[in-house]
Amino acid sequence: MTASQLDATLAALADPTRRAILAQLASGECTVTELAEPFEMTMPAVTKHLKVLEKAGLIERGREAQTRPCRLRAAPLKAVSDWVEDYRQDWEESLDRLDGYLQDLQAAEGGATRGRKKQRRK
Amino acid sequence: MVAKSNAANELLFARIYDAPRELVFSVWTDPKHIGNWWGPKGFTTTTRAMEVKVGGVWDYVMHSPDGTDYPGRGVFTEVDKPNRLAFSHVGGKADDPHLSCEFLVTFEDLDGKTKLTLRMIFPSVEAVEHARDLGAEEGGLESLERLAHFLRTSRV
Structure with a gap:
C-alpha cells in the first residue's frame, strides 16, 4: 500500500458516520436503505458517504440494479492497522531501550551504593 | 466498535522501571x-537545544540508519518534576513540520521503582485536513500516524 492509498483510507475513516457504516457492514452486507435507517440519515447523505468509502477501497457494491448491496473490504483496514502496529512497535522498542539505558546509568554511577541488584524489566 | 473521538486517537504505554523516579524523569528531560x-x-x-520549562523548546534531529535526518521539536506544556511532563511534539520519521502529537508522561514512585505512563494523543481533525493536503505527496506517511491512532479502535 502506498502512502497516498493509506492517506485515502485514513481520510475516509476519519468520519465517525463512515466508521459506523463500516462497523455495520462488518456484520454482513447491507443495502443503502438498510444502512440509512440506524443513522437517521437521508439516502443521498448515506450515498455520499458510501462513495467516499468505495473510492478508498473500503467497500464494494454489488451489481444488482435495484439494491446494489454494500460489502466491507477489509484489506485497507488491515494495512492501516499494520501501520499502527509498526508505530506502536517502534515505541515499545524505545521504551525497552530506555529500560536498558536506565540500568546502564545506574550501574555506571555506583553499583556500590545500590549493590548488585538483579535488573531487567518486569 | 466505533471510535469515540478522544479515546480512539491516543496510544497508551505503561512500564515499570527499576530506577528511581528522579532518574527516569531526567532521562526524558536531560539532553545528554x-x-x-x-x-x-x-x-x-x-539534541540541538532543550529548555525544560513550560513554553520551552526541545529541538532535535533524528538520524536514520540510511543517513537521512529528520528534525523534530517539542514544546513543553507541563513540567512538574518528577511527576509529570507534557509536550506538544512535531516530527517523526518524516520531515513534515505540521505533524503533531501531544505527549503526556507521568512518573509514579513504586517503592524505589518507577511506573511510567506514556500517553500520545493525536489531534485527529487537523490530521484529517492535513492528510488531504498532503495528497499523494511522498513522505506523507508520517501525517498518518495521528490518523492511524485515531482509527485504532475502529478496526472491524
Missing part, C-alpha cells in the same frame, strides 16, 4: 540522556 533511547530502532538523536 534522551538521545540514548529516543527514536525508532537503529536511529540516533542529537
Whole structure:
C-alpha cells in the first residue's frame, strides 16, 4: 500500500458516520436503505458517504440494479492497522531501550551504593 | 466498535522501571540522556537545544540508519518534576513540520521503582485536513500516524 492509498483510507475513516457504516457492514452486507435507517440519515447523505468509502477501497457494491448491496473490504483496514502496529512497535522498542539505558546509568554511577541488584524489566 | 473521538486517537504505554523516579524523569528531560533511547530502532538523536520549562523548546534531529535526518521539536506544556511532563511534539520519521502529537508522561514512585505512563494523543481533525493536503505527496506517511491512532479502535 502506498502512502497516498493509506492517506485515502485514513481520510475516509476519519468520519465517525463512515466508521459506523463500516462497523455495520462488518456484520454482513447491507443495502443503502438498510444502512440509512440506524443513522437517521437521508439516502443521498448515506450515498455520499458510501462513495467516499468505495473510492478508498473500503467497500464494494454489488451489481444488482435495484439494491446494489454494500460489502466491507477489509484489506485497507488491515494495512492501516499494520501501520499502527509498526508505530506502536517502534515505541515499545524505545521504551525497552530506555529500560536498558536506565540500568546502564545506574550501574555506571555506583553499583556500590545500590549493590548488585538483579535488573531487567518486569 | 466505533471510535469515540478522544479515546480512539491516543496510544497508551505503561512500564515499570527499576530506577528511581528522579532518574527516569531526567532521562526524558536531560539532553545528554534522551538521545540514548529516543527514536525508532537503529536511529540516533542529537539534541540541538532543550529548555525544560513550560513554553520551552526541545529541538532535535533524528538520524536514520540510511543517513537521512529528520528534525523534530517539542514544546513543553507541563513540567512538574518528577511527576509529570507534557509536550506538544512535531516530527517523526518524516520531515513534515505540521505533524503533531501531544505527549503526556507521568512518573509514579513504586517503592524505589518507577511506573511510567506514556500517553500520545493525536489531534485527529487537523490530521484529517492535513492528510488531504498532503495528497499523494511522498513522505506523507508520517501525517498518518495521528490518523492511524485515531482509527485504532475502529478496526472491524
